[in-house]
Amino acid sequence: MQFHHHGYVSGDPRVQPAAGVGTNRPAELPDEVDVLIVGTGPAGMLAAAQLSQFPNVTTRIVERRPGRLAIGRADGIQTRTVETFQAFGFAERIIAEAYRITETAFWKPDPADPSRIIRTARTPDDPARISEFPHLVVNQARVLDYFAEFMATSPTRMSPDYGFEFRSLNVADEGEYPVTVTLLHTSGPHEGRERTVRAKYVVGADGARSKVRESIGCTLAGDQANHAWGVMDVLAVTDFPDIRLKCAIQSGVGGSILLIPREGGHLFRMYVDLGEVDTNSKGAVRSTSVEEIIDKANAILHPYTLDVRNIAWHSVYEVGHRLTDRFDDVLPEDRGTRTPRVFITGDACHTHSAKAGQGMNVSMQDGFNLAWKLGHVLEGRSPESLLSTYSAERQVVAQNLIDFDKKWSTLMAKKPEDFENPSDLEDFYVRTAEFPAGFMTQYAPSMLVGTADHQDLATGFPVGKRFKSAPVMRVADANPAHLGHHATADGRWRIYVFATSAQPGTGSATDLLAEWFANAPESPLAATPAEADPDAWFDVKVIYQQDHTSVDIAAVPTVFKPQVGPFKLTDYEKVYATDPNADIFELRGLDRGGVVVVVRPDQYVANVLPLTATADIAAFFAPLLQPRRTEELSSSAPA
Structure with a gap:
């Protein structure tokens, strides 16, 4: 902050x-x-x-x-959503009060006695480690x-x-x-x-x-609804051993339960299967009482019992899509x-x-x-x-x-x-864990999303998908950080410049790109109002391949160290190096020759381009700039 x-x-x-x-x-x-x-x-x-x-x-x-x-009726917070909360500044606080889902248990009828349920499997919630954030309730x-x-x-x-x-x-x-x-x-x-x-x-x-x-x-x-479920948030005493685990429970007597533990250590939610809906019943299932839902839950949980002591909320709904x-x-x-x-x-x-x-x-x-x-x-x-x-x-x-x-x-x-x-x-x-977690969204090419012509330069940042953060080291103060966590919900585009192996100030492709960003009339940064901070519309960061102790911050181009605020203070928090324990270039498949990754204000990768592709960068942003500014930039460009 x-x-x-x-x-x-x-x-x-x-x-x-x-x-x-x-x-x-x-x-x-x-x-x-x-x-x-x-x-x-x-x-x-x-x-x-x-x-x-x-x-x-x-x-x-x-x-x-x-x-x-x-x-509220909704309670499940997927990991992509927690990433979004990070952008709004409250991920850490809401994680502290939420229930964290780490495993899901599966219960099925006992083959020896189908009237009873037994645990048949336990699976980790995020086995592929698709996010550094947890799944919450x-x-x-x-x-x-x-x-x-x-x-x-x-x-x-x-x-x-x-x-x-x-x-x-x-x-x-x-x-x-x-x-x-x-x-x-x-x-x-x-x-x-x-x-x-x-x-x-x-x-x-x-x-x-x-x-x-x-x-x-x-x-x-x-589709019209054809199946009904009773849902209730309850405080109860039970001998069911996995009451504090997310569970998918299928019974031999008919019916299923999806069990979701809630925050606070005691409350939990049950989605209780009420069976097929009679299309001629005119919604009669909605009048199912909470007592009937509890009785159904006890039948499904046999041989375990559920003694409900308090009901925070309950409802009946029919599944429709x-x-x-x-x-x-x-x-x-x-x-x-x-x-x-x-x-x-x-x-x-x-x-x-x-x-x-x-x-x-x-x-x-x-x-x-x-x-x-x-x-x-x-x-x-x-x-x-x-x-x-x-x-x-x-x-x-x-x-x-x-x-x-x-x-x-x-x-x-x-x-x-x-x-x-x-x-x-x-x-x-x-x-299918990646889908409900929120990470399968991939926007198609449009005025906001480029093509994947240069995807091989950054295989870990697929164009159109959310920007997957990774550890880096901030050069100025030797603080480890997660690169994506500094992308706040402030409406700015993010431009991440993953540098060549050359040192800053040596005339490398990284330095030349920085010069273009700062001074070229066709640079998207040139559209920023003169009275605003230079990074008001575009947040440009650089990530060097070297260890942070090897980067001469004095030689880093000024576009990565903008002067902000009424006192024109230097912002040192846009210059990064690789984390010694987790090289972002290796983690995200970044080309050692350097690459530019453009990220939208809503955290989705908009383009992946070589460091030398200044014309492509300009062409990508031109339709996204207010028309008057585009015309001004074109007229002021050198012949």
């Missing part, structure tokens, strides 16, 4: 100085906003948190509840609390506007604030009254029954003729079972993908065409999730005797 560069900070350094719209932020919801987010679920809150880092963008997030969420409400804290301490001093329910919207063909939104006060002195807000953009994060989705003519399509045809308000026939004004995220776009622990996690990545793009467009960094990439990128991810979840939920509901191989369930769990 960096601070003091604007003057001495004696208080909590996580509290950023108020700036822009955060200075004298109005307590009441204004009549006109840049972005109106509907719903304070995970997707909406992450989007708001990201936009809170853009001081000149007026973002408000409305919620029909009168206050914060007390008990923590109440959704706490996740939202952390995002709310991040927003409140951001330059915009953002906080949710509670007590507003979305009613309808209308999108005009023109005007600075073309989206007119009608809201209803649901609490407070104006309860029952309607309120109109005009916005440049609207984000619907209002759940599976989304009214924003309905207002733009999108519908969820897919549905997806919208688009994630914004642009009809297929209008693609390319206009840019979107209204977007939907999370459960408003895709619904599926809860047992793969994906809903909250994928929803947050929806919000992350969209929010920085809105910030760039509204701040004038990028053209509006950037916004069309949201639906194109995230719909594919949602479809892949639904395809995966169909397989997983089908296997969980399958009777043990119907498996061809007794180990099919655990084999599938281990074989």
Whole structure:
């Protein structure tokens, strides 16, 4: 964490100085906003948190509840999501309070007596070590609390506007604030009254029954529910030995349980199989009582018993897999003729079972993908065409999730005797571990993602996939660090320059690239506003192959040591060397001749290029810069 560069900070350094719209932020919801987010679920809150880092963008997030969420239904936090929490500065704190999943136990009928269950396997949660972060379980409400804290301490001093329910919207063909939104006060002195807000953009994060989705003519399509599950968070006494392990339990008497221990050491969640749903029952299964769910759980757990002492929450749901045809308000026939004004995220776009622990996690990545793009467009960094990439990128991810979840939920509901191989369930769990962890997303080539022409230069950083961090050593202070952990959710692009073996200041390809970044009119850094810090839009770091004691930091090019803040202080935290115990060049398959790895603000690798490919770097970033700046740069380039 960096601070003091604007003057001495004696208080909590996580509290950023108020700036822009955060200075004298109005307590009441204004009549006109840049972005109106509907719903304070995970997707909406992450989007708001990201936009809170853009001081000149007026973002408000409305919620029909009168206050914060007390008990959330989602609880599984996949490792990719914890990486995202690191970018927002609270991974360490939420890990400390969460339950950490390290193993999964599989229980099946005893062949000698099928009425009893026995443990048949235990598998590590992350056998391939795909992330340095753990798989967690923590109440959704706490996740939202952390995002709310991040927003409140951001330059915009953002906080949710509670007590507003979305009613309808209308999108005009023109005007600075073309989206007119009608809201209803649901609490407070104006309860029952309607309120109109005009916005440049609207984000619907209002759940599976989304009214924003309905207002733009999108519908969820897919499989109808055919299987029901009872879910309960309970405090109980039991002789089941693996009550503090994640378990997939299949019984011989019919039915299954997915057991998820919860944070705090005592609470746990059970997804209890209630069987096939009668399509003619008109949802009768939803009236299943919690007593019936407990009785079913005891039958499945035999010979063990479950004595429930307290129920924090319970519900009954039917598994259905549905997806919208688009994630914004642009009809297929209008693609390319206009840019979107209204977007939907999370459960408003895709619904599926809860047992793969994906809903909250994928929803947050929806919000992350969209929010920085809105910030760039509204701040004038990028053209509006950037916004069309949201639906194109995230719909594919949602479809892949639904395809995966169909397989997983089908296997969980399958009777043990119907498996061809007794180990099919655990084999599938281990074989597909990278998908639910959140690491199979790979964005296709687009204006935001380059082609893999030079992938051989950085085999461990696949283009389109998330940037997988690795240990390095900071040269200035000999501190070990994880390279990716310093990529905060500040809306900046990351450019990692993995240097040649030459020393800095010797005229190497690394030095020449640094000179181009700093001075060439076609360099993306040249688009940074003159009044801003030189690294305000692009965070450029260098990683040398040598031991940190062998790098002469005085000779390192100035583009890697920018002068920041009102006092123009030198930032020494962009210069790294290899960690003596874990060489990043070896770990990530980096070419010793050097390579540039470009990473998006949402942590996905956008391009891999040689150090000498300055024309390709310029060509990649040119469409991503605000059109006026691109024209200025072109006109100022030497003939």
